[in-house]
Amino acid sequence: MAKKQLPQYQCKSCGDSFSRWAGKCPSCGEWNQIEEVTNTSSGRFDSPTQQKPKDRKYTDPKSIGSVVSDAHIRTSTGFSELDLVLGGGIVPGSLVLVGGEPGVGKSTLVLEIAKNIAGEGKVLYISGEESASQIGLRAKRMGVHSDNILLSSEVYAENISQMISDLNPKVVFIDSIQTILKESLVNQAGTITQLRESSQIFLETAKRTSVPIFLIGHITKEGQIAGPKVLEHLVDTVLYFEGDRFNYYRILRAVKNRFGAVGDTAIFEMVFGGLKEVLDRHRLFISPESEERSGSVLSSVMEGSRAISVEVQALVTKSSYGQARRMAEGLDNRRVILLSAVLEKYLGFPLSESDIFSNLAGGLSIDEPSLDLAIAASIASSFKDKPVAREIGFLGEVGLSGEVRSVGQISLRLKELAGIGISKVYIPQGNFKEVEGVFPSLELTPVKHLQELGF
Structure with a gap:
């Protein structure tokens, strides 16, 4: 007789798991954040980029002196200040998380970066929140007309991973990670389980294909990226886009960076045609x-x-x-x-x-x-x-x-x-x-x- 699976519960705020429901999370203290999650039998090896342990052969270890650095092949974003924040440019195979409040200009920022990189190769823009026509209106206002920027409204992580493997773009933007689903899970988009599993697929895809992937994340009312303990630990770089929606200036700050200094900032000015880099900070x-x-x-x-x-x-x-x-x-x-x-x-x-x-x-x-x-x-x-x-x-x-x-x-x-x-x-x-x-x-x-x- 098959063993009955007990229900599992997880906090949407901190990601901790529990065997029973509670009104207040014992770990983070948040109220009404614990919900039941579905436990799949296949576990974490559902990812198309992984093999089960019995079929996997380990990679031969290398001496640290023989490892070739890829720092010289970083891709410039087109903004000198943003390149400095990233530690010198976009590192191949990196997973970057960009967070900010609604309306602060996250989508505008990544479209500006896409415009600057499109001259070097294909750029894949995945939008789960806006339709292609809505993005087209913003692109027209910003003067973006490149045929190398490819738009898609795909929301399933497995399909996006396959799309990246087939197209091999220069960089990928996913706007936003809270709208992405793993097809084998029944949880709603934006839950801790979906965030963790989808981000894991993108992390494996970025390392396997050496294609850098930018994830756009929402900010909660407490000022943190939704699902902070899940996303911030998985990604290589975390950038916070700060600023008042009613002010013209925006500050992009690195709070985690495996490839550069933490705390560096880039300042942008919101204008009619998009974002303009501010080089003279003294004013x-x-x-x-x-x-x-x-x-x-x-x-x-x-x-x-x-x-x-x-x-x-x-x-x-x-x-x-x-x-x-x-x-x-x-x-x-x-x-x-x-x-x-x-x-x-x-x-x-x-x-x-x-x-x-x-x-x-x-x-x-x-x-x-x-x-x-x-x-x-x-x-x-x-x-x-x-x-x-x-x-x-x-x-x-x-x-x-x-x-x-x-x-x-x-x-x-x-x-x-x-x-x-x-x-x-x-x-x-x-x-x-x-x-x-x-x-x-x-x-x-x-x-x-x-x-x-x-x-």
């Missing part, structure tokens, strides 16, 4: 006006392998309520609260009676301790209504006792500040010997404590 993150204003100071942060100049702004006003407010945009609100307490204790500022609003100009979001000194200086400047000269920069982490601690990659940060016309920089005492005499155009002032800033 976005630093106000062009040379007028000195209280509460505005300059600093530098690391985004992946590059340093970026930023403008930290603060507004300190008398509180209209019983409890003073602390609000931050683009900065860690907890750091602002901590630094305001340090300023009150060691510099004697009565900030408990004032509201503090802190902002990182240009819409950039950074959570880096090296901005502590700049945040503290901007708060002190606004409270005293004492403008800081535009030729002065601030770098350093601030401790709970007001001491200024060293920061990493100080040379890259100072080089960036010198490039935008900064002539004087307050840096931690611990970094001074490392860069003393290296930058003749900069007057470096080492500080040990906030009290040495002179506010």
Whole structure:
């Protein structure tokens, strides 16, 4: 008598499996995310690209010195900044996940990349959300007329895998992975089981054919790619496309990259004809006006392998309520609260009676301790209504006792500040010997404590 299969349940949010249903997931704490899944008898070997263990012969191992690197055959996306984010271009056989909120421009971005690559060979665009006519309308607006861009509305992963093997395109775009189905499963598209099995098929196809595949993923209300524990662990690179739908600028950030640095960013401007690459970042993150204003100071942060100049702004006003407010945009609100307490204790500022609003100009979001000194200086400047000269920069982490601690990659940060016309920089005492005499155009002032800033 055949053994009866017990029902299996899986959380749509985190992907963990359970033997019974529950209203709240024990692993991630999400409510109403656990659903019953179908357990197929064939298991993970349903993939057309796999053989069963008894028929499979292992691949002979090679010495690491004999492995030939394929870094020299990367494909350019047509955007120099995006190539830098990817680590130098698109790696053959890589699986890249691009996530973003609805309407942020993910489909526009991949169509721009397709337009740039179409001159080198065929590009396969799989759309499970839009019809070919809808994509054609966008392509007409963007000026895309290449016959090398092939459109398909196929939604079954096995058929897409076979299509890739037959056509052997230069690159494949799948928009979106939440609409793709594995035919042997009865689960709905977008469930954890379908995401895992479909992505596994595409991963095997990319490695077997050496065709790079881009997967477009949706963002949940918590700001994560739907099915994060499934998709992000399978793919080689994860790119987040950030930005307000009602703003013109978009930021593409690498949060995982097996072929390059993590944290690098590319900035695009949304125009009528598509996306335009922004090469001059200074006009976005630093106000062009040379007028000195209280509460505005300059600093530098690391985004992946590059340093970026930023403008930290603060507004300190008398509180209209019983409890003073602390609000931050683009900065860690907890750091602002901590630094305001340090300023009150060691510099004697009565900030408990004032509201503090802190902002990182240009819409950039950074959570880096090296901005502590700049945040503290901007708060002190606004409270005293004492403008800081535009030729002065601030770098350093601030401790709970007001001491200024060293920061990493100080040379890259100072080089960036010198490039935008900064002539004087307050840096931690611990970094001074490392860069003393290296930058003749900069007057470096080492500080040990906030009290040495002179506010």
